[in-house]
Amino acid sequence: MAETTGPAADVLPGSDMNAPLLEVEDLRVEFAVRGRRIPAVRGVNFALEQGKTLAVVGESGSGKSVTSQAIMGILDSPPGFVTGGEVRLRGVDLLQQDEETRRTVRGNHIAIVFQDALSALNPVWSVGFQLGELYRVHRGAGRRAAEQKAIELLDQVGIPDAKNRVGHYPHQFSGGMRQRVMIAMALALDPEVLIADEPTTALDVTVQAQIMRLLRRIQDERNMGLILITHDLGVVADVADDVAVMYAGQIVERANIHDVFARPAHPYTKALLRAIPRVDAVGRELEVIPGLPPNPAALPSGCPFHPRCRAADPERCGDEEPPDRQAAEGHLARCHFAEEVYRDER
Amino acid sequence: MTELTAPAAGADAPQASLWKDAFRAMARRPDVLFASLIMLFVFTMAAFPGLFTDKDPTRCIGREARGRPETWFRGEHPLGTDAFGCDFAATIVHGTRPTITLALSVIVLSVLIGMTLGILAGYFGGWIDAVISRALDVFIVIPLMMGAILLLSLFRGRGSSGNLLETVAPAAIALTLFGWMEFCRYARAATIETKNLDYVTAARCLGAKDRRIMFRHVLPNAVVPITAIVPTSLGSVIVVEAALAVLGIGVQPPATSWGVLLSNGTQWAGGGYIYLFGIPLGLLILTVFSFATFGDALRDALDPKLR
Amino acid sequence: MNAETGQASAAPEPVLQATGVVKHFPVQRGVVFKRTVGNVRAVDGVDLELHAGRTLGVVGESGCGKSTLAKLLVGLEPPTSGSIKVLGQEIGGLSARRIRPVRRDVQLVFQDPYTSLNPRMTVGDIVGEPFEIHTDVVPRRERGAAVKELLDMVGLSPDHVNRYPHQFSGGQRQRIGIARALALRPRVLVCDEPVSALDVSIQGQVINLLERLQDELGLAYVFIAHDLSVVRHIADEVAVMYLGKVVERGAGAEIYGGPRHPYTQALLSAVPVPDPALRGHREEIVLQGDVPSPIDPPSGCRFRTRCWKAAERCAEEVPGLDEGGGAHEAACFYAEGRDVTRAVK
Known part of the structure; x- marks a missing residue:
């Protein structure tokens, strides 16, 4: 483990070393576009423990990068605004800090690696x-x-x-x-927390393997918390401890890595896992998710995934926005039928 | 197959195209309509001066000189008289045709020359680009003013019979010769940027000839930066023409132009005869404004995303 | 997907054949007097053969020459040497005029759906442009209907022509690009990374569309991609490229099930598998260093600088694809089949 080299800057005033490393609660971000407020992140919750890796998975426009920018405090503002929620680092709500403190936090406590290194x-x-x-x-x-x-x-x-x-x-x-x-x-x-935002998307597979191996080693050595933001479920399966799947600005499923891959509790996760071609399986007809990802400016009513969902109940899912439901111990899914999907009955 | 969430456009609408859609989009904008009205007014003045005044601008009475327009827009001299006692309204109206003819011919010729050379240089590269770019470098180091003065000095003293062509042609040729470079540079840059895009490769892959690629794919992209500089160039042509008039090598007398009026007006503006300067200036500003609005709207209309 | 034997008798002549294709780009220095200081050997001796109704996957990492190969195959770039035949007709040395009719038979599908469509043209104009270039394909009056039919074929609403x-x-944009490529009823589509810019949930839609079109129209595909999982899914045969050369070639199942070239093995083992249960149970071959410069590639076998099997012979001799005589072709003196994608323990 690397020695902490600096003096006072390393301890955030008011922080409690017994509190969880990083907690995000009900984080909301909106973008002002041509006089309209468009929600990009709509109430995101997660927690990251020291030495653990949380993978945030989602397709383009799901809000995963905006979430990381809000945590770092590097959101382009305007047009982006954090409109609610808390980001607690060792118990200290970063969103309440002044810009000076946040600058100290960046780099000293939370650091980020982007996709485009050049x-x-x-x-x-x-x-x-x-x-x-x-x-x-x-x-x-x-x-x-x-x-x-x-x-x-x-x-x-x-x-x-x-x-x-x-x-x-x-x-x-x-x-x-x-x-x-x-x-x-x-x-x-x-830093105690490293956010890697699509760190290997621009790289070739053999180089990707090198970089992922490096990230894993460094995390081990330094006992950091790592948030890996990616669209690649293969990379996630290789490194993550926990997974949060994002869709339309919300985390729709959150659980231990093995649970999510073996028994997904949200129809979106389930469909996504079936839609990826695998290098170790012979060509079968690829299952597809019909339709398009939703437009954040015109989200469907009720559950945002219901127009593309195979398990949807036409009335309930179209009217009622599902809450987080516990499908199993520590396995949350934002679906009215989480338990049934988990048991593979839907 | 997969359903598409986007709602269908008007079911059997006629085949749309870029220029048709652009025209329709422009016709809907109030500022464009306003600009069109101004342009219509100016062009009518240039084409039919008789509609606006019945006075002869060359008939000047010395003792009526510098008569302020006491009765605005009415009476014997609706806009007063100028320093020589000529009816100012008639002078302005009759000065419109040489001004507009000169400005438009300079701009049209410069755009044509500049865009053609720019697109050719950008598209083909190689020795064509080398030749055109070097020519560009040579012309660009000679300021518009200086080049025009040098060239026009050759025509000097030839006099004029009052024929429009003879009045305007020397100035138009001189200003075009030293005014096309900016259009060329912008067109070349836009062409180089466009020609490597995938959709141009796609057209080549389909077997499109160079001419088709240049007209269909490259030209609309090259027009965009050009529309932005046309209005300002228009203004500067009129102003440079005024400066040339001071030196006696612009539009040849007895014909007059806004530029000539502007430069004459500056001498009297300080002495309380602001209208001699202000009215031509106002007209110039309105004209440039209407072209700028038009150019701006055209650029937006050519970008489907902004429509 | 088509059975191998059935196709062999139905189409004895390949629709697309490349023999010894080489493309060098001169590297020039100097502003006025340009002199050539070297060559980028983007493609350096590639042989390919593609039959109707089949898909050839070309995989490799950035800089291996696969995109240059795509441009050569559709006739956008002339090869420095070698021959490219479309339906038996040579396109390698043809002039721009002579190549035009042949172009119809081979079309390109692009990677980036944002730059491959002219933003100032309507969908109808984009998909209809091929008919305006080749005016004899569809009579003027029937073009509107032909465009709508194409849009319908790729799963877009024909009402979208004015958008x-x-x-x-x-x-959807990628579908528009595919419709444009299909307008002239080509026999071969060269797809250069057609799904790598798309989200996972959309990738599947486009891949399934390509497979359906292949069945309906009997198209042959050259499917160029860096994503080995996608290629495994769609390709009948696979060619692996490294620094401008094909290092391994064979039926998809053979390449993925038992790669013989060390580079293929490293490449496949690096592809992450979406199954956390396999973590730590798969063989991981992590290559050292970077791909050498194509201006001055290593002597002998080009992979030897990063290869764990490299011996003296590798620096002196260039291995051919027929080395070792295994189940399928691999350009390695020490080729040996080895399953690297599945769990080993």
């Missing part, structure tokens, strides 16, 4: 300079010490020949190496 |  790095500064800057600014380290630290970090994220590579510029790295640099930057200030 | 692309979702 645009997230500044092309005119060397990688070592950008890494070292974090130490100079946040920790007041000298130039020499900062560079030393940068080399150490690059080495940790598996960049060969870190001593020489530290002076290179972002474009001199391959896609996979750049993503490693991004991870190094995220880790620089020893 | 613009931005009014459709990604999956």
Whole structure:
């Protein structure tokens, strides 16, 4: 485990070390588009424990990236606004903090890795300079010490020949190496929570395997909480402890990884698992989810999934928005028939 | 097959196309209608000056000089008289035709030349691009004003018989020659951006010829940036023409133009005769405004997303 | 999917055949006097054969040359050397004019449904454009009906002809692109990553559509993708590319069930399987380093710099696809079948 290097910045005032690492409760985000308020995140709840990996799975437009931006406090505002809920880090509600405190939280406590590493790095500064800057600014380290630290970090994220590579510029790295640099930057200030937003989507499978392996190793070493945001259920199956499936701005199913894959309790999850082609199974007719993902500006009444759902009750699901139901111990699903779907009766 | 949630458009509507839809979208905008009215007014003035005044702008009475328009829009001199005692309303009305002819011919020619060269350079690249780009570089270092002065000095003193073509042609040629570069640059950039898009590749894959790709796919994309600069260029042509008039190498007397009036008016504006300057300026601003509105609306109308 | 034997007798001549196809892009330096300092060997000697009604999957990672191969196969780029035959007719060295009629038989489906449709054209104009280019296919008066029929065929409402692309979702746009490609009734569709920009729930719809169209129209597909699971699903035969060369080729079941080339093995083992029960029970071959530059590829076997089996011979000789004589072709001196996708323990 890496030593905490900094002084006061590392302890958030008012935090309670016995409280859960990160809790999100009823988080709501809206976007103002041409005078209208469009809900992007509609009451998201989850908790993340130290050393655990939570995968947030969803298709484009499901609100998974907006959720992570709201947690980080980097939502583009306007047009985006957090309109309700709490994001508690060790018991401290981040949404109530001033911008100064939130800036300290970013990097020191929660860090994020994006999909597009090339645009997230500044092309005119060397990688070592950008890494070292974090130490100079946040920790007041000298130039020499900062560079030393940068080399150490690059080495940790598996960049060969870190001593020489530290002076290179972002474009001199391959896609996979750049993503490693991004991870190094995220880790620089020893965060307790790492959010990885589609970290491997732009990468080839063999490189994806390397990066996922790296993330797993680092999480183990540092005992961090990891939120993995992805659309790839294969990646989820490989690394996650818990899964939250998002649809139309809500978490529609939340449970332990094995439960979700073996016995999904929401028809959407169930359909999604059947819709993915698998590399280890011979071609069968792919099951499809009919229709299109909903438009957040014109959500269907009742359950947002009901127009595409095979198990839907035409009256109940169209009128009544389902609550979170417990299909089994620790297995929540936002469906009127969660128990039946769980038992495979629907 | 999968059902589609989007509701069907008017069931058997006639085949739509970009330009038809664009026209319909523009006809619905009130600001476009207003701009069209102004343009109609200006063009009518250029075409039929007789409808607006019965005075002869060349008939000037020295002792009536600088008569302020006491009775606005009525009476003997609806807009007063100018520094030489000519009826100002008649001067303006008769100055419209050379102004508009000059401005439009310069813009139309510049756009045609600039877009053609720009699209050719951008689309084919290679030596065509090299030649056109170098020509562009050469012309762009010569300021519009200086080039025009140099060129027009050659025509100087030829006099004029009052024939519109002879009055306007030298200035039009000079201004076009040094005014096409901006259109060319924008068209070239838009073409280079467009020609590598997948839908152009798709058209090539279907066997489309270069001409078809340029007209169907590249041209609409090149028009967009051009519509944005046409109105401002229009204004600057009129203003440069005014400056040339001061030097006596613009529109040749006895013909007059808004530019000539503007430059004459500046001398008297300070002395309390603001109308001599203000009225031509107002007309110029209104005209440029209407073209700008039109260009803006056209650009939006050509983008289906904004409709 | 069609049975292999039935097809072999029905279509003795391949609809698409590539032999020794090479594409080099010169790398130039200098502003005024350009000189060639090297070649990007994007495609370096590829042989392919495709029969009517069959699907050939081409897989590989970015930079392996699969997209360049797609452009060569549809005649958008001339090959540096080698031959490409469509229905027995050579398209490799044809001029733009002569190639036009042949183009009808091979069409391309693009990856990005957002840039592949002209945003300023209506759906009717987009799907009808092929008829305006090849005016002899459908008489003018019947074109409107033909466009509507095409839209219906790909599962879109024929009433949508007057709409613009931005009014459709990604999956619907991909259908529009497929309708356009089908307008000239081609025999071969080259699909360059046709579903990789789509959401999982939509991918299945498009794949099923492609399979239905294949059955109805007897189309042959070249299906280029980096997603090996999708290719397994749709392809009858698979070719694996690495740095401009095909390193392994064979029937889908053989490639996925027992890959013989070390690169294929590494590639397949890296694909995550959506089953948490298999975690830690699958063989993981993690490759070291990056793909070498195609400007200066390694001598001998191009994969040797990252291969755990590499020996001296690999640096000196270029392995052919017929090496070792196993169940299917693999360009490796030490080829050995090995199941890497399923659980080993």
